[in-house]
Amino acid sequence: MNAAGPGRRADSRRNRQRLLDAAEEVIERDGAQASLEEIARRAGVGSATLHRHFPSRQALLNAVFHEGVERLCRRARELADGLAPRDALAVWLEELTTYTTTTRGLAMTLMSGPGGAIAVEDSCHGLIHDAAARLVTDAEKAEVLRAEVAPHELIALANAISLASEGDPGSARRLLALALGGVLKSPPAKV
Amino acid sequence: MNAAGPGRRADSRRNRQRLLDAAEEVIERDGAQASLEEIARRAGVGSATLHRHFPSRQALLNAVFHEGVERLCRRARELADGLAPRDALAVWLEELTTYTTTTRGLAMTLMSGPGGAIAVEDSCHGLIHDAAARLVTDAEKAEVLRAEVAPHELIALANAISLASEGDPGSARRLLALALGGVLKSPPAKV
DNA sequence: TACGATATGGGGGGTCCCTCCGTTTTGTCC
DNA sequence: GGACAAAACGGAGGGACCCCCCATATCGTA
Numbered sequence: 001m002n003a004a005g006p007g008r009r010a011d012s013r014r015n016r017q018r019l020l021d022a023a024e025e026v027i028e029r030d031g032a033q034a035s036l037e038e039i040a041r042r043a044g045v046g047s048a049t050l051h052r053h054f055p056s057r058q059a060l061l062n063a064v065f066h067e068g069v070e071r072l073c074r075r076a077r078e079l080a081d082g083l084a085p086r087d088a089l090a091v092w093l094e095e096l097t098t099y100t101t102t103t104r105g106l107a108m109t110l111m112s113g114p115g116g117a118i119a120v121e122d123s124c125h126g127l128i129h130d131a132a133a134r135l136v137t138d139a140e141k142a143e144v145l146r147a148e149v150a151p152h153e154l155i156a157l158a159n160a161i162s163l164a165s166e167g168d169p170g171s172a173r174r175l176l177a178l179a180l181g182g183v184l185k186s187p188p189a190k191v
Numbered sequence: 192m193n194a195a196g197p198g199r200r201a202d203s204r205r206n207r208q209r210l211l212d213a214a215e216e217v218i219e220r221d222g223a224q225a226s227l228e229e230i231a232r233r234a235g236v237g238s239a240t241l242h243r244h245f246p247s248r249q250a251l252l253n254a255v256f257h258e259g260v261e262r263l264c265r266r267a268r269e270l271a272d273g274l275a276p277r278d279a280l281a282v283w284l285e286e287l288t289t290y291t292t293t294t295r296g297l298a299m300t301l302m303s304g305p306g307g308a309i310a311v312e313d314s315c316h317g318l319i320h321d322a323a324a325r326l327v328t329d330a331e332k333a334e335v336l337r338a339e340v341a342p343h344e345l346i347a348l349a350n351a352i353s354l355a356s357e358g359d360p361g362s363a364r365r366l367l368a369l370a371l372g373g374v375l376k377s378p379p380a381k382v
Numbered sequence: 383t384a385c386g387a388t389a390t391g392g393g394g395g396g397t398c399c400c401t402c403c404g405t406t407t408t409g410t411c412c
Numbered sequence: 413g414g415a416c417a418a419a420a421c422g423g424a425g426g427g428a429c430c431c432c433c434c435a436t437a438t439c440g441t442a
Contacts, residue, residue: 008419008420009407009408009409009418009419009420010407010408010409011407011408011419011420011421012408012419012420012421015420015421035397035398035399036398036399036400037397037398037399038398040422045421045422046421046422046423047398047399047400047422047423048400048401048402048420048421048422048423049420049421049422051399051400051401052420052421057399111354111355111357146369146372147369147372149369153362153365153366153369156355156356156362156366157351157352157355157366157369157370159355160348160351160352160354160355160366161348161351163302163351163354163355164302164347164348164350164351164354165347166302171344171347174344175344175347175348175351178337178338178340178344178348178370179348179369179370181337181338199388199389200387200388200389200438200439200440201439201440202388202389202390202438202439203388203389203390203439206389206390226428226429226430227429227430227431228428228429228430229429231391236390236391237390237391237392238391238392238429238430238431239389239390239391239392239431239432239433240389240390240391242430242431242432243389243390248430383442384441384442385440385441385442386439386440386441386442387438387439387440387441388437388438388439388440389436389437389438389439390435390436390437390438391434391435391436391437392433392434392435392436393432393433393434394431394432394433395430395431395432395433396429396430396431397428397429397430398427398428398429398430399426399427399428399429400425400426400427401424401425401426402423402424402425402426403422403423403424404421404422404423405420405421405422405423406419406420406421406422407418407419407420407421408417408418408419408420409416409417409418409419410415410416410417410418411414411415411416412413412414412415412416
């Protein structure tokens with residue numbers, strides 16, 4: 001059916017891969033709301049086949065971005081092991097932001113939640129969250145955070161910035177630096 | 192045609208208002224991608240009439256949100272006149288963020304640019320930008336900003352936060368406070 | 383009241399998402 | 413090397429959407 005496992009029939013695995021390749025191209029051009037029918041057409045399969053392999057748009061997006069997201073999470077572990085907690089977190093957030101900014105549709109995907117029938121532990125959502133949690137925990141222990149910050153808040157912030165900069169990584173880096181360093185010189189007023 | 196002016200025929204003005212009322216309801220429920228056909232149905236007019244009054248989705252959204260955005264901009268002037276520059280900016284950004292967070296579809300609208308045939312000076316985009324510019328200029332003169340910040344960057348950040356918090360104003364306030372105060376205790380590392 | 387300008391709305395074309403179901407392909411067992 | 417059941421496929425169709433054309437109805441005015 002829709003699993004990637006080796007127990008599937010050969011044509012099923014082949015079609016799944018074709019769909020992923022086609023999806024990558026179309027999403028690269030049109031973002032997260034790319035036409036599913038066009039993806040199926042480009043892959044040379046019927047639209048029913050696409051829906052059988054990926055029961056929802058979210059499932060397809062998740063599969064398309066899975067590899068890149070895993071790479072990003074390995075990178076988080078490298079940074080956590082190699083740098084001071086504050087730098088590890090700052091560098092990773094910048095890499096995350098740059099990646100989501102330059103990968104069309106990814107920020108949208110990460111913002112939309114894990115989605116229906118996808119196991120949290122291998123959704124892009126879940127992977128990113130776990131990677132961030134490690135870095136945030138380390139930073140908290142080292143007391144380099146200004147306040148208690150939940151990992152999902154930082155991810156939301158990074159995603160938000162990616163969305164707001166609409167594909168311009170320079171703008172994204174700048175906004176992230178602002179947010180990390182603080183826009184104002186003293187804390188914001190209570191209203 | 193699509194202008195609101197008094198030179199239009201009475202039925203035209205009436206239909207325009209009905210469309211705006213219907214749009215407000217449907218957008219409140221479905222956000223910025225609400226069905227235009229449903230809006231026309233609910234207003235009791237044909238879909239062609241909707242398209243004649245509002246040639247693009249963006250034009251309709253712009254008209255729907257215009258009043259609220261103007262109120263927000265008046266508020267910016269009040270704050271600029273009544274508070275210290277830093278507080279005026281901080282308070283207004285929070286009000287902006289709260290408003291865009293609780294008004295479904297507004298953040299999306301503001302992020303999508305002024306859009307085709309809409310005059311910049313009375314697009315929601317333009318109005319907000321001008322309001323922010325005044326506050327930012329004052330804050331810069333008072334040297335309470337951590338770095339040179341363009342108004343559109345702050346607006347992008349606020350919009351991004353609204354989008355990221357998906358309708359939860361508490362979360363939005365928290366993220367904004369984080370961004371304004373800074374997440375890290377010392378400036379982020381150079382990579 | 384009659385008339386021209388203005389505005390309307392039904393309907394059609396194109397696209398999209400998703401599902402049903404008859405047909406084809408695959409893997410396996412004899 | 414068949415035969416057979418399970419698995420996978422894809423065309424077609426329903427429902428929804430956006431947008432435009434143009435025959436018709438409505439409004440403001442002379």
